[in-house]
Amino acid sequence: MSTLTAPALPQIYSFGHPLDMAEDKIGLLRDSADAADDVEELRRRFAADGYLYMKGYLDRDEVLAARATLTDGLAAAGVLDPAHPTIDGVCKPGAGYVFKPELTNNNPAVQNLLYSGRLPEFYRKFYGEEIRHYDFTWLRAIGPGKGTNPHCDLPYMGRGTHGHMTCWLPYGDISFELGGLMVLEGSHRRMDLLENYVYRDVDSYCANKPDQVQNATTGAKGFGWTFSGTLSHNPPVLRNKFGGRWLTTEFQPGDFITFGMFLVHASLDNRTENRLRISSDARYQRASEPIDDRWIGVNPPGHTTAGKKGRIC
Numbered sequence: 001m002s003t004l005t006a007p008a009l010p011q012i013y014s015f016g017h018p019l020d021m022a023e024d025k026i027g028l029l030r031d032s033a034d035a036a037d038d039v040e041e042l043r044r045r046f047a048a049d050g051y052l053y054m055k056g057y058l059d060r061d062e063v064l065a066a067r068a069t070l071t072d073g074l075a076a077a078g079v080l081d082p083a084h085p086t087i088d089g090v091c092k093p094g095a096g097y098v099f100k101p102e103l104t105n106n107n108p109a110v111q112n113l114l115y116s117g118r119l120p121e122f123y124r125k126f127y128g129e130e131i132r133h134y135d136f137t138w139l140r141a142i143g144p145g146k147g148t149n150p151h152c153d154l155p156y157m158g159r160g161t162h163g164h165m166t167c168w169l170p171y172g173d174i175s176f177e178l179g180g181l182m183v184l185e186g187s188h189r190r191m192d193l194l195e196n197y198v199y200r201d202v203d204s205y206c207a208n209k210p211d212q213v214q215n216a217t218t219g220a221k222g223f224g225w226t227f228s229g230t231l232s233h234n235p236p237v238l239r240n241k242f243g244g245r246w247l248t249t250e251f252q253p254g255d256f257i258t259f260g261m262f263l264v265h266a267s268l269d270n271r272t273e274n275r276l277r278i279s280s281d282a283r284y285q286r287a288s289e290p291i292d293d294r295w296i297g298v299n300p301p302g303h304t305t306a307g308k309k310g311r312i313c
């Protein structure tokens with residue numbers, strides 16, 4: 001457990017809400033780097049906490065080299081303010097949420113970091129068998145403004161196994177102000193509160209409801225979702241309902257945090273003036289288990305109309 005206590009934390013904001021900074025409502029992620037070579041202990045902690053935060057597990061220089069390829073790509077896409085060094089990731093005003101998975105395709109620095117070497121080896125050991133990863137990588141460069149609202153990942157990727165894991169990885173220092181990931185302590189054990197939410201699939205629609213068919217097949221409203229997968233728009237209220245603490249930290253290059261499909265998580269708001277928060281999230285699972293085909297292949301269907309599934313409801 002961390003020795004830092006809540007009073008050491010500055011005021012934290014998520015989805016536009018100031019979080020309650022009382023010691024029983026917010027805290028720091030538990031660093032499991034000390035147990036990196038003890039897979040039994042890692043499994044115990046994962047079962048208990050629903051996540052593993054591996055501080056400094058990856059090679060810092062390799063992560064920073066990957067960052068450079070991403071900021072180069074963002075500069076080429078016209079997102080960055082050319083008055084600042086590209087590597088700083090300073091965005092033009094109004095950059096908002098830059099979601100650019102294509103920056104990771106044909107990008108050997110990112111592909112090697114995520115899918116060969118230490119990271120897949122971690123999952124191979126953790127699962128104790130051969131693993132595979134989704135071909136799709138979520139690359140997020142988030143400008144000043146709101147972070148991601150609270151959700152579980154299963155509604156977006158639950159058509160195969162439910163035993164896969166998300167790996168969230170920062171490309172650079174992510175201060176509280178820049179806003180990294182936070183998880184809701186113990187939420188993975190609150191199936192009483194999750195069961196009516198977590199098994200719904202964002203890409204399924206009622207084939208017998210014309211408005212849903214119209215939306216799903218034309219993508220009329222955004223991704224054509226009837227259900228967005230969001231659990232709440234209000235992190236402090238959600239915490240009061242679940243009862244755990246929101247847990248976060250200041251991330252550094254070389255860190256990653258991994259968690260399962262039932263853990264509620266969100267991210268802090270980016271309260272900087274003009275800097276992008278750059279991170280990726282990738283998914284790993286046992287090779288022997290079924291995989292969600294929305295995220296497999298050279299051009300995965302994802303949440304497009306090709307990924308929609310109608311059912312009678």
Ligand SMILES: O=C(O)CCC(=O)C(=O)O
Nearest residue numbers: 140148153166168267281
């Ligand atoms: O980076 C974020 O803001 C959200 C990340 C997330 O939801 C995930 O990694 O599953």
Ligand SMILES: [Fe+2]
Nearest residue numbers: 151152153265
């Ligand atoms: Fe997520």
